[in-house]
Amino acid sequence: MSTPEYTLYELVSREDNKESQTGHSPYVNKTKADLAILGVPYKSVPLTFIGVRNNLASDTKNDVVTVPTLQLSSGEYITDSFKIAEYLQKHHATEDKSLFPSPDSHASIRFLDFWIDGDLVIAIRELFRPLFWTNLDKASADYFLEFKYGNDQALLDDHLATLGSVEKLNKKAEVAREKLKTLDRLLAEAPNGGPFILGTKPSHADASLWGWYAASQVNAPVINELLWEHPSLPNVAKWVAAAKEATGIKFNFPPAKITPK
Numbered sequence: 001m002s003t004p005e006y007t008l009y010e011l012v013s014r015e016d017n018k019e020s021q022t023g024h025s026p027y028v029n030k031t032k033a034d035l036a037i038l039g040v041p042y043k044s045v046p047l048t049f050i051g052v053r054n055n056l057a058s059d060t061k062n063d064v065v066t067v068p069t070l071q072l073s074s075g076e077y078i079t080d081s082f083k084i085a086e087y088l089q090k091h092h093a094t095e096d097k098s099l100f101p102s103p104d105s106h107a108s109i110r111f112l113d114f115w116i117d118g119d120l121v122i123a124i125r126e127l128f129r130p131l132f133w134t135n136l137d138k139a140s141a142d143y144f145l146e147f148k149y150g151n152d153q154a155l156l157d158d159h160l161a162t163l164g165s166v167e168k169l170n171k172k173a174e175v176a177r178e179k180l181k182t183l184d185r186l187l188a189e190a191p192n193g194g195p196f197i198l199g200t201k202p203s204h205a206d207a208s209l210w211g212w213y214a215a216s217q218v219n220a221p222v223i224n225e226l227l228w229e230h231p232s233l234p235n236v237a238k239w240v241a242a243a244k245e246a247t248g249i250k251f252n253f254p255p256a257k258i259t260p261k
């Protein structure tokens, strides 16, 4: 077999078990979905937060580097999931497989990507993100607490407590479903009946949503029932089934360490 042209630097939760826990980075998940949609093979390099800040920053000579970062066979690095999507589109799109199916779609997909990473995520992330912290090794957990929670342990504890309370989860889920209704409406009007955001074929719009869907599977039993497969969001549930098939990506999160009561 020939060596893949690309190396994808991705996030893992533990230095001591790099194979077992990918999927926590929504942005890496987006790129993996893009690569799957286009059928592009790649080699994966798993890094913890500390590895990103030390090794990848040094290799790329970029102190603010993030993952996903894609390295080309020329040695050049591309950082940022949207920039990677644009690059992949330019080099691998065909008539049949495309991340931006028409020149017009670029602006609307960019808008959707901003809406997902901004508005939607604020409404849904508390239903799963704190669990990420429970899976990290000590150095990564300290980093996460400092940079994602401003070292506010009380706030993190409060968010962890929400994950342990059916009542609190239900309240958060209600707000989250309100936000997802926008998406459900969009999917209800998708060209040619969907099931993807832009119609019958997956695009970067779907990869962008997939990134967060996939990350949220760290709390799968809770979030699927309350959100992704909730009866009030039938088109979202239909999208989930189609996106799973289109990406073929499976999850390997450990069982959730918090059970709601």
Ligand SMILES: N[C@@H](CCC(=O)N[C@@H](CS)C(=O)NCC(=O)O)C(=O)O
Pocket: 011, 024, 025, 026, 027, 028, 049, 052, 053, 065, 066, 067, 068, 079, 080, 081, 082, 147
């Ligand atoms: N806009 C970027 C965001 C990438 C990003 O924030 N990645 C996180 C992982 S989810 C990261 O690399 N964090 C490293 C750090 O916080 O030091 C993209 O779309 O790729």
